Each structure stands twice: as C-alpha cells, then as structure tokens.
Amino acid sequence: MPKKLRPNERTHRVYVEGVAMGGGAPCVVQSMLNRPPDDVEANLAQIRELEQAGCEVVRMAIPRRRYLDCFEEVCKKSPLPVVADIHFDAECAIQAARRGASKLRINPGNIGGLEKCNAVIDAARAAKIPIRIGVNAGSLDQKLKDRTDLKLPEKLAQSAEDYTKYFYDHDFEDVVVSVKASDVPCAVAAYRLFSKRMPMVPLHIGITEAGTLFQGLVKSASGLGILLSEGIGDTMRISLTCDPVEEVRAEWTLLSALDLRRRTPEIISCPTCGRCQVNLIDLAQKVESKLQNVHSSAKVAVMGCVVNGPGEAQDADVGVACGDGCGMIFRHGKIIRKVDEDDIVDALMQEIGKLK
Amino acid sequence: MPKKLRPNERTHRVYVEGVAMGGGAPCVVQSMLNRPPDDVEANLAQIRELEQAGCEVVRMAIPRRRYLDCFEEVCKKSPLPVVADIHFDAECAIQAARRGASKLRINPGNIGGLEKCNAVIDAARAAKIPIRIGVNAGSLDQKLKDRTDLKLPEKLAQSAEDYTKYFYDHDFEDVVVSVKASDVPCAVAAYRLFSKRMPMVPLHIGITEAGTLFQGLVKSASGLGILLSEGIGDTMRISLTCDPVEEVRAEWTLLSALDLRRRTPEIISCPTCGRCQVNLIDLAQKVESKLQNVHSSAKVAVMGCVVNGPGEAQDADVGVACGDGCGMIFRHGKIIRKVDEDDIVDALMQEIGKLK
Numbered sequence: 001m002p003k004k005l006r007p008n009e010r011t012h013r014v015y016v017e018g019v020a021m022g023g024g025a026p027c028v029v030q031s032m033l034n035r036p037p038d039d040v041e042a043n044l045a046q047i048r049e050l051e052q053a054g055c056e057v058v059r060m061a062i063p064r065r066r067y068l069d070c071f072e073e074v075c076k077k078s079p080l081p082v083v084a085d086i087h088f089d090a091e092c093a094i095q096a097a098r099r100g101a102s103k104l105r106i107n108p109g110n111i112g113g114l115e116k117c118n119a120v121i122d123a124a125r126a127a128k129i130p131i132r133i134g135v136n137a138g139s140l141d142q143k144l145k146d147r148t149d150l151k152l153p154e155k156l157a158q159s160a161e162d163y164t165k166y167f168y169d170h171d172f173e174d175v176v177v178s179v180k181a182s183d184v185p186c187a188v189a190a191y192r193l194f195s196k197r198m199p200m201v202p203l204h205i206g207i208t209e210a211g212t213l214f215q216g217l218v219k220s221a222s223g224l225g226i227l228l229s230e231g232i233g234d235t236m237r238i239s240l241t242c243d244p245v246e247e248v249r250a251e252w253t254l255l256s257a258l259d260l261r262r263r264t265p266e267i268i269s270c271p272t273c274g275r276c277q278v279n280l281i282d283l284a285q286k287v288e289s290k291l292q293n294v295h296s297s298a299k300v301a302v303m304g305c306v307v308n309g310p311g312e313a314q315d316a317d318v319g320v321a322c323g324d325g326c327g328m329i330f331r332h333g334k335i336i337r338k339v340d341e342d343d344i345v346d347a348l349m350q351e352i353g354k355l356k
Numbered sequence: 357m358p359k360k361l362r363p364n365e366r367t368h369r370v371y372v373e374g375v376a377m378g379g380g381a382p383c384v385v386q387s388m389l390n391r392p393p394d395d396v397e398a399n400l401a402q403i404r405e406l407e408q409a410g411c412e413v414v415r416m417a418i419p420r421r422r423y424l425d426c427f428e429e430v431c432k433k434s435p436l437p438v439v440a441d442i443h444f445d446a447e448c449a450i451q452a453a454r455r456g457a458s459k460l461r462i463n464p465g466n467i468g469g470l471e472k473c474n475a476v477i478d479a480a481r482a483a484k485i486p487i488r489i490g491v492n493a494g495s496l497d498q499k500l501k502d503r504t505d506l507k508l509p510e511k512l513a514q515s516a517e518d519y520t521k522y523f524y525d526h527d528f529e530d531v532v533v534s535v536k537a538s539d540v541p542c543a544v545a546a547y548r549l550f551s552k553r554m555p556m557v558p559l560h561i562g563i564t565e566a567g568t569l570f571q572g573l574v575k576s577a578s579g580l581g582i583l584l585s586e587g588i589g590d591t592m593r594i595s596l597t598c599d600p601v602e603e604v605r606a607e608w609t610l611l612s613a614l615d616l617r618r619r620t621p622e623i624i625s626c627p628t629c630g631r632c633q634v635n636l637i638d639l640a641q642k643v644e645s646k647l648q649n650v651h652s653s654a655k656v657a658v659m660g661c662v663v664n665g666p667g668e669a670q671d672a673d674v675g676v677a678c679g680d681g682c683g684m685i686f687r688h689g690k691i692i693r694k695v696d697e698d699d700i701v702d703a704l705m706q707e708i709g710k711l712k
Contacts, residue, residue, distance in 0.1 A: 034628045061629040063663075085629070087664070138668025182624045183671065184613045188585070209657070209669065211623040212640050217573040218609040222581025229544070229582050239627040241640040241658070247627070253574040257540045268538045268565040271595040271603070272390045273417040273441070284568050284597040301565070302597070307419075308443070312494025313565065315539065 007260070008231050011202040014130040014174045016057050017081035017102040021130075021176060021234050022202030026261050028235035029251045030204075031244040032059040032085070037067040043074045046244070051080050053248040053292075054263050057235070059083040059105060065092045068099060075100030083132070090116035097123040103176075105132040108163045109141045121172045130174035133167065135160045136208055137181035153189035156181065160194050164201055176235065178204040184223040195232045202234040209239065216240040221254050228258050249292075262297035265352065268313050269302040276304035278322040278341060286345050291352075298355050300348065301330075310335060318351040320344050363616070364587050367558040370486040370530045372413050373437035373458040377486075377532060377590050378558030382617050384591035385607045386560075387600040388415040388441070393423040399430045402600070407436050409604040410619050413591070415439040415461060421448050424455060431456030439488070446472035453479040459532075461488040464519045465497045477528045486530035489523065491516045492564055493537035509545035512537065516550050520557055532591065534560040540579040551588045558590040565595065572596040577610050584614050605648075618653035621708065624669050625658040632660030634678040634697060642701050647708075654711050656704065657686075666691060674707040676700050 013023025021028050031050050035042035037060070047058055058080050062071050075082045081102030086093040090112045093104050097120070104124055108117045124131050135156055144155045156179040167175050177198075179190040187207050195203060207223045210216035220238040227233050238250045255261040269284040270276075284302045291300065301319025303309030306328055309321025314333035321328045321335075327344040328335045329351060339347045369379025377384050387406050391398035393416070403414055414436050418427050431438045437458035442449040446468045449460050453476070460480055464473045480487050491512055500511045512535040523531050533554075535546040543563050551559060563579045566572035576594040583589050594606045611617040625640040626632075640658045647656065657675025659665030662684055665677025670689035677684045677691075683700040684691045685707060695703045 032627060032629060034632065136668070138664065138670060182669070183615070184581075185585075185615050209624040209626045209659070211625050212637070212644050214569075214573070214605070215609050215613075215623055215644065217570065218577040218606060219613040221574040221577035222585075222610055222613050225540075225578025225581050226585050229541075229578075241625040241627055241637050243637075244627070249570070250574060253571050254578055257571075257575040257578050259539070259541050267567040267571055269567050269597040270565045271388060271597055271600070273388055276390065281568070281597050281599075288568050288571065303565070308494065312492065313538070314494060 008202075008234055010199045011234055012173060012200050014176060014202060016083070016130060019056050019081055025234065027228065027233055027255060028056050029054055029248055029255070030057040030059060030083075030235055030237045031055050031247045032061070032237065032239075034244060037061060037063055038070045040070050040073045040077075043070070044077055047074070047078050047080055047082075049245055050248055053245045054252050055080060055248045057081050057083060057102070059085050059237075061085045062092055062096055065089065065095065068092065068095050071096060071101075072099040075102070086111075088112065090120050093120045094123040097127040097129060101127070101129060103130050103132060105134050107134050107136070107139055108166070109135070109159065110139055114166070117166070118170065121167060121170050124174070125172060130176055131167070131172070132176040132178060132204055133160060133163045134178045134180070134204075135163065136179070137183070137186065138208070152181065153186050153193055156186075156190035157193035157197065161197055164198060176202045176204050178206060180206050180208040182207060182209040184219055187223055188226050191227050191232050192230070203232060204235045204237065205233040206237045206239055211241060213240055213242045213246060216242065217250055220250065221257075224254060225258065228254070228260060264294055265291045265296050265298040265300045267291065267300055267302060268316050268319065270304045270309070270312070272304050276322070277324045278304070280304045280322065283322070283344060287348060290345060290349055294352060296352065296355065298352060300352060317355055318348065320348055364558075364590055366555045367590055368529060368556050370532060370558060372439070372486060375412050375437055381590065383584065383589055383611060384412050385410055385604055385611070386413040386415060386439075386591055386593045387411050387603045388417070388593065388595075390600060393417060393419055394426045396426050396429045396433075399426070400433055403430070403434050403436055403438075405601055406604055409601045410608050411436060411604045413437050413439060413458070415441050415593075417441045418448055418452055421445065421451065424448065424451050427452060427457075428455040431458070442467075444468065446476050449476045450479040453483040453485060457483070457485060459486050459488060461490050463490050463492070463495055464522070465491070465515065466495055470522070473522075474526065477523060477526050480530070481528060486532055487523070487528070488532040488534060488560055489516060489519045490534045490536070490560075491519070492535070493539070493542065494564070508537065509542050509549055512542075512546035513549035513553065517553055520554060532558045532560050534562060536562050536564040538563060538565040540575055543579055544582050547583050547588050548586070559588060560591045560593065561589040562593045562595055567597060569596055569598045569602060572598065573606055576606065577613075580610060581614060584610070584616060620650055621647045621652050621654040621656045623647065623656055623658060624672050624675070626660045626665070626668070628660050632678070633680045634660070634683075636660045636678065639678070639700060643704060646701060646705055650708060652708065652711065654708055656708060673711055674704065676704055
C-alpha cells in the first residue's frame with residue numbers, strides 16, 4: 001500500500017466546541033442547514049439527521065438580526081457545534097458570538113469596514129470561539145478585484161493572507177481560512193498558494209456552487225481530492241444543491257476513498273459487463289443502503305461474476321460473486337458458501353456482522 | 357485563472373480507428389457495454405446511446421469464442437470504435453483482431469503464456485490495431501504477487517513495465533497501459549510510478565470496481581482528478597455499477613471540471629441555505645437535464661438568492677438569481693430581466709441559445 005496520507009500537522013489547532021480542527025486532527029466533516037432561519041424545530045431536526053449521517057459541525061446562516069433568537073435556541077439544544085454564517089452585518093456576528101455560536105464565519109471584506117471587523121474579533125475573543133475567514137471568488141474586495149497584475153487564485157490567496165495577518169496583528173490566532181471558487185482549478189490553485197504562504201493556518205476546503213448531486217460530487221471530489229492528497233484541508237464542506245445529508249455522506253466517502261478516515265464500509269462493486277447474470281446495480285444499491293448505518297472500516301465486494309469476482313476483490317474483507325440465480329459469499333478471495341440470489345443481502349450483512 | 361492543464365504530449369500517439377490517443381490528443385472518453393454478448397441489436401442500441409452522451413470508444417467483453425459472431429457484427433455496424441476485452445483465451449483475442457476489433461484489451465498475465473501472447477501481438481500487428489495491457493490488482497502474476505519486497509502499487513507498475521518492455525522488444529509499440537486498483541491511493545501511486553518509469557507510454561486511467569453511482573463518482577473523480585491534474589491520463593473510463601451512459605456523463609463532467617475538455621455547459625448552483633425561497637434543487641436539476649443536449653462550453657448559474665447570487669456567479673455566462681416566486685436573469689453578474697418562477701427554465705435556455 002502507498003504511504004498513508006496523514007492529517008496536516010503543521011497547522012495551528014483550533015477548537016469548535018469539543019471538535020479539534022487542524023494541528024494533526026482528522027479532517028472535520030461539516031455541512032450547512034437549509035431550513036427556514038426562524039424555525040427552531042426544523043433546524044434541530046435537520047441537525048439530528050446530519051449528526052446521524054456523521055456530521056461533526058453544522059453551519060447556520062443568520063440573514064437578519066431578527067433570526068438571532070432562533071439561532072440562540074438552536075445552539076442551546078443542538079447536539080453539534082453550530083457555526084454562525086453572517087454577511088454584511090457585524091452587529092449580527094457580535095450577537096451570534098454572545099448567544100451561543102461555536103464559531104463565526106465572516107468575510108471581512110463585506111462586514112462593514114475594519115473597525116466593525118475589530119468589534120467582531122473582540123466578540124469572538126470574549127466568547128473564546130474561532131472565526132473562519134471565508135474569502136471567495138464572488139465577493140472579493142473591489143481593490144483586489146481591479147488589480148490586473150494578479151490572476152484570480154492569486155487574488156483569493158492574497159485577500160485571505162491580508163485578512164489573516166490583520167487578525168494575527170490583533171492577537172487573534174484562532175482563525176480558519178477558506179478561499180473557495182466554483183472553478184476547480186482556480187480553487188485548487190488558491191488553496192495551494194495560501195497554504196504555501198501561511199502553512200500554519202488551518203484550512204476549510206470546498207468548491208462553492210458545485211452544482212447538483214452528480215456534477216457537485218465530481219467537482220468536489222476532484223478538487224478536494226487533489227488538495228487532501230497534498231495534505232491540504234483541516235475541515236471540509238462539500239456544497240451540493242441537494243439535501244445536506246448527501247453532503248455529509250459525500251465527505252465521508254471522499255475521506256474513506258483517500259484512506260484518511262473511515263466510518264461506514266467501502267463497497268467494491270464491478271461495473272457489470274456481458275458476463276453478468278444478475279441485477280447487480282440493484283443488488284449493490286441495496287447493500288450500500290444497508291451499510292449506511294454500519295460503523296466499520298470493512299471493505300465489502302459485490303461482484304458480477306464468479307470467474308473474476310473473488311480474485312479481483314481479494315482485498316475485500318467479505319463479498320459476493322454472483323452466478324446465475326445465486327451468489328458465492330467469499331472472505332478475502334476465498335469462497336465460503338453459496339446462497340440463493342434472494343438471500344445475498346442478508347448473508348452479506350451476517351458476514352459483516354461477524355467481522356466486528 | 358491558473359495555468360491551463362494540457363493533455364500529455366510526452367506519450368506515444370496511438371489510433372483507435374480514427375480516435376487519437378496520447379501524444380497531446382485530448383483525453384479520450386470511453387465506456388463499456390453491458391448487454392448480453394450475443395445480442396447484436398441490444399449492443400448496437402447501447403452504443404448509440406453512449407455515442408449520444410459523448411462516448412468516443414466502447415469496449416465489449418467477449419467471454420467465450422461463441423460470441424465472436426455477434427462481436428463481428430457489432431463492429432461492422434458500430435458508429436464508434438469497439439475494443440475487444442478478452443481474458444484467458446488468446447485464440448479469442450486473435451479472432452477478435454481479425455474480425456473487426458479497433459483495439460484489444462488483454463492482461464498478458466492471464467492470456468495463457470508468452471507464446472500465446474506473441475500470437476496475439478502478431479494478430480494485432482496484422483490488423484494494425486493497438487493493444488491495451490490491462491494490469492490490475494485483482495489479477496497480478498503469482499510470482500509478483502508473492503514478492504514481499506514490493507508494495508501493491510509497485511507490483512502493479514512493475515508488472516505493467518515488464519509486459520510493456522516485452523511488447524516493445526517484440527517491435528510492438530502501439531500499446532496503452534492501465535494499472536487499475538479499487539483502492540484510490542493504490543491506483544494513484546501505481547499510475548504515478550509507471551508514468552515516471554515509462555513516460556512515453558499512453559495511459560488508460562481508471563479506478564476498478566469503484567461502486568455505485570454515488571461512491572463511484574467520488575472515488576473516480578478524486579483518483580482520476582489527482583492523476584489528470586498531474587498530466588497523467590490519455591484516455592479514461594470511470595467504472596460505475598450503473599448505466600454506462602452515466603460513466604460517459606461522469607467522464608465529461610470531470611474533464612470539464614478540470615478545464616481539460618468541455619462538451620455541455622457547466623452549472624454553477626448554490627447549495628441553498630436559510631435565505632433561499634424557491635425549490636432550488638428541483639430547478640437546478642431541471643436546468644441540468646435540459647443542458648445535457650446543449651453542446652457549449654458556457655457556464656450557467658442557478659442561484660438561490662438575489663443578494664449573493666449574481667455577484668457570486670459573476671463568472672457564469674448566464675444565470676438566474678431567485679427571489680420570492682420570481683427569478684432575475686443575469687449575464688456576467690448584471691441583471692437583465694425579471695421573470696416569473698415558472699418561466700425561469702425557458703428564459704435561461706433562451707439566453708443560452710443567444711450565447712452561441
């Protein structure tokens with residue numbers, strides 16, 4: 001096996017309530033609530049769903065000060081740390097810090113000037129919570145935007161560097177930075193640049209507005225995959241135009257694919273070909289859905305033919321190779337028993353149970 | 357924008373019928389048929405579907421010699437070059453070369469010994485077609501498998517290197533190589549190693565048995581994204597336990613995400629948050645599905661709010677930012693008109709039409 005990827009140890013460790021971020025901690029899985037900002041119960045219900053899926057930190061937008069009551073209530077009752085996401089209104093950010101936010105996410109460029117930014121820093125310091133400096137391609141400083149000597153990734157990295165230094169100069173180091181863009185090469189280049197210039201700053205990685213589930217998975221997995229494989233990324237959020245539970249599932253799947261963290265079993269399943277005699281797509285999906293609630297780092301194979309199946313899926317802990325109307329259950333490439341097609345899922349789950 | 361990725365120019369160019377592979381040619385999009393190997397019409401129908409989705413080369417498994425008649429018929433009528441995928445039976449590969457294959461895919465390790473391998477090489481030479489040497493983790497040579505001094509990626513790269521040299525020594529250079537594994541870090545490491553040792557050999561990249569659509573997209577996009585971003589990969593196949601049309605769609609989406617090749621517009625859509633007042637998921641999916649048949653490299657934004665939408669999606673050629681029951685259509689961040697929610701999709705398609 002290749003050298004195992006390790007979490008970034010160079011970055012400064014911050015804490016989002018009990019959740020360690022940076023400084024060698026495992027990459028933290030986050031998502032964002034999308035329920036109405038004045039509906040306490042709906043947001044709490046979504047938080048519980050996200051927690052169930054493996055989410056460790058949630059973010060909530062507070063678009064107006066009038067939603068602060070709801071935010072406070074959600075923070076009080078939430079089983080997960082809640083990050084307040086605030087644009088334009090420094091006072092709203094200050095209140096959020098005082099009323100239970102576990103972290104603030106602001107873009108210092110649109111919070112109303114440096115003086116107001118200082119007030120937000122002071123509020124976070126008093127509340128002992130970190131701040132994410134969320135720079136992104138869509139909301140760059142006009143001054144930076146107008147510079148013709150810099151390309152977009154350089155502008156993003158420069159903006160983030162300027163702000164981070166500003167925070168550091170104000171003796172506030174519990175900073176996490178993001179430099180997102182919807183263009184994958186641009187986001188990758190911006191993160192690389194920033195990480196090279198300020199290697200000690202923990203990074204929240206993401207591709208913004210990545211699109212629907214299909215395109216969003218491809219864009220996010222490729223962009224964040226490249227970054228994670230280079231040791232960049234202390235926390236991530238995969239943004240999908242989709243139920244946020246899928247974001248969490250995608251993040252875990254990516255961390256697992258890169259062998260950084262594992263939560264549920266990984267499925268090894270062949271793409272079906274002319275040799276396949278069962279409905280493998282259906283079978284693999286059934287197994288996948290059953291495995292969502294199994295906490296294990298096992299590898300489970302669902303293979304279309306007995307000829308290649310057990311051999312090609314040797315590194316699976318347990319698997320099935322399908323024949324005509326039946327399945328051969330195998331462990332580490334060795335067939336252990338034969339079952340009817342209808343019993344395959346149950347037999348696999350039984351074998352997975354025995355692994356623990 | 358960051359430096360644009362360029363196709364690999366170091367590799368030797370081969371031709372799969374009219375399709376150039378390697379030597380600076382754009383990364384070729386492939387998929388594999390999964391219809392019964394004796395059903396000419398079903399396979400041709402699938403080829404047409406795949407072609408429609410943008411597939412450039414298709415592969416067909418020939419599990420037994422008795423399917424060669426069907427294979428020959430498919431080759432004759434196929435609008436796309438057809439690759440014959442053959443295991444164990446050298447004679448079957450030789451016949452496939454004589455009966456219309458545009459390329460062979462074999463694993464020299466399981467084709468029945470070196471003498472038989474030579475016969476396959478001769479048949480390909482006579483037919484003037486290339487051969488893919490398809491090494492993978494599940495079917496390594498026993499001798500290599502048993503070596504304790506090498507890790508799996510090293511074994512894969514070593515096996516591919518040995519075979520390639522063997523082919524080169526037999527004056528056969530129209531070779532494409534793959535060193536697939538279902539483990540992403542392993543596959544990435546194997547391709548990197550091989551590419552470093554034999555930089556002139558065109559590579560077919562892929563993650564085997566990557567799983568169902570969801571997991572398969574994440575594993576493939578991360579693994580192949582890392583490779584493509586390093587200039588590795590002259591053709592690819594994303595293996596999904598799913599309709600192969602989705603494989604082609606995934607490949608184009610990945611190439612487009614990395615700005616290597618574009619076919620249909622890219623969607624920029626936000627993940628919805630508490631600010632969003634329309635059913636954005638539904639809207640984005642409708643737009644995405646309409647765009648499947650639009651050949652254009654435009655960027656189209658579908659944003660949930662008027663506050664951040666046009667600004668955050670400035671680099672979109674055209675987009676919509678949704679308000680309460682309405683949508684603001686914008687071009688390059690500037691709002692040009694307001695339409696009712698029900699008219700958003702049509703208005704967007706109209707504006708995309710004007711771009712061409």
